[in-house]
Amino acid sequence: MLTKVRLPAEKRIEVVHVSLMRDPKFALFAGLFMVGKITIVESEHYTASTNGRDAKYGRTFVDSLTDKELAFLIMHENMHKCYRHLTTWRKLWEVNAGIANNACDFVINIQLHDMDPQETCLAFPRDKTTGQRIGCFDERFRGMDAKQVFDILMEEGGDEGEDGDEGDGPSGDKDSDEGGNGTKRKGFGKFPTLDEHEWEDAQNGMTEDEKKQLERDIDQVLRQGGIYAGKVGGNIPREIGELLKPKIDWRAVLHRFVRTSLKDRDSASWRKAHKNFLWQDVILPSILGKRMKWLVIGMDTSGSIQGQLLTDFLSEMNGCLASVGADRVDVIYWDAEVAGHETYKGNTKNIVHKTNPKGGGGTDPDVVVDFMQEKRMTPDALIMLSDGHMRTNKQKWAAIKAPTLWCILGNDKYEVPNGQKLVIR
Ligand SMILES: [Zn+2]
Numbered sequence: 412m413l414t415k416v417r418l419p420a421e422k423r424i425e426v427v428h429v430s431l432m433r434d435p436k437f438a439l440f441a442g443l444f445m446v447g448k449i450t451i452v453e454s455e456h457y458t459a460s461t462n463g464r465d466a467k468y469g470r471t472f473v474d475s476l477t478d479k480e481l482a483f484l485i486m487h488e489n490m491h492k493c494y495r496h497l498t499t500w501r502k503l504w505e506v507n508a509g510i511a512n513n514a515c516d517f518v519i520n521i522q523l524h525d526m527d528p529q530e531t532c533l534a535f536p537r538d539k540t541t542g543q544r545i546g547c548f549d550e551r552f553r554g555m556d557a558k559q560v561f562d563i564l565m566e567e568g569g570d571e572g573e574d575g576d577e578g579d580g581p582s583g584d585k586d587s588d589e590g591g592n593g594t595k596r597k598g599f600g601k602f603p604t605l606d607e608h609e610w611e612d613a614q615n616g617m618t619e620d621e622k623k624q625l626e627r628d629i630d631q632v633l634r635q636g637g638i639y640a641g642k643v644g645g646n647i648p649r650e651i652g653e654l655l656k657p658k659i660d661w662r663a664v665l666h667r668f669v670r671t672s673l674k675d676r677d678s679a680s681w682r683k684a685h686k687n688f689l690w691q692d693v694i695l696p697s698i699l700g701k702r703m704k705w706l707v708i709g710m711d712t713s714g715s716i717q718g719q720l721l722t723d724f725l726s727e728m729n730g731c732l733a734s735v736g737a738d739r740v741d742v743i744y745w746d747a748e749v750a751g752h753e754t755y756k757g758n759t760k761n762i763v764h765k766t767n768p769k770g771g772g773g774t775d776p777d778v779v780v781d782f783m784q785e786k787r788m789t790p791d792a793l794i795m796l797s798d799g800h801m802r803t804n805k806q807k808w809a810a811i812k813a814p815t816l817w818c819i820l821g822n823d824k825y826e827v828p829n830g831q832k833l834v835i836r
Pocket residue numbers: 487491515516604605606607608
């Protein structure tokens with residue numbers, strides 16, 4: 412089973428990263444492992460630590476762990492990164508460092524336990540002699556965030572027993588480089604922790620630009636990871652799903668879009684039929700309550716829309732479809748020409764996991780008009796997604812009868828050839 416000669420810590424960490432990435436349960440985190448750098452610390456009593464970007468692992472400690480325990484430790488550090496604990500909860504750390512440390516770990520460890528309760532990939536590191544878990548674990552904190560756990564721990568008496576470190580957060584933290592193996596350390600709260608949290612380094616060890624970049628990187632790798640996890644059949648824990656909610660309230664946007672579109676198109680004839688203007692209050696809302704029958708999404712996959720932008724598009728599209736619930740959705744990928752076309756009927760939720768974006772060339776949205784005419788597409792609505800760095804032929808777009816919403820990422824100067832414009836950040 413286990414070979415006698417262990418690979419060095421550096422290599423084992425790499426191997427564990429790869430096996431976690433391949434497992435649908437952890438595919439979500441695939442990109443996160445690549446954020447920041449990894450250092451092996453030679454100190455004998457060092458377990459692990461993170462500043463929210465980089466991770467450090469103690470060689471002796473890693474050597475003492477089984478592969479599954481090491482996977483747990485690696486996931487633990489990456490969950491701190493994922494939740495941006497060291498910036499989000501800095502205020503708690505300033506109030507009480509020990510309890511803040513404990514609270515963050517209670518949150519992570521119960522989630523890791525629940526992601527793999529049978530311990531097929533991850534096993535909570537245990538003390539080899541006592542069999543006790545090394546680190547904070549309590550089932551009552553299931554589903555809570557660090558603030559909720561913090562409040563409970565504070566109410567239950569703070570980190571009494573820690574001399575002189577109460578209430579003054581930052582003190583006594585830097586000297587704790589020699590983190591013990593599940594032993595009680597100064598500034599580390601009542602409960603032994605698995606690792607150290609470098610709050611000071613998270614605050615002062617990075618420039619403001621680096622912090623912003625880190626925030627963007629983590630957001631992006633999780634969004635990409637979410638799409639990838641969907642494709643390989645993995646699920647996304649609710650807590651992390653919260654972080655990945657679309658940035659736009661699609662329900663509101665689309666309702667406004669449909670309402671104004673219908674009004675523009677039909678108001679004259681409707682007014683004739685309903686002289687008392689009842690339609691405004693009664694009939695229109697009932698129309699809006701209906702499902703959309705056919706939606707076409709024209710997605711810009713030109714060279715300028717790669718990486719982060721395409722990821723943003725896909726997650727916005729998913730939010731849009733979850734809200735609309737259309738009977739049929741056509742996705743047209745376009746760059747200088749139509750590069751791909753997909754049709755979804757029936758359950759259009761989560762189609763983002765089935766999509767296969769194609770493209771990469773120049774930018775010419777007019778090809779969507781030709782394509783729709785050629786395929787005789789007459790949808791209820793058309794949504795175009797693009798960064799808006801292009802030209803469009805206004806006359807050509809007059810042929811599109813469907814209400815059109817242009818979602819433009821970034822470039823608010825772009826003038827849409829028809830329909831409405833929504834500038835996204
Ligand atoms: Zn931790």
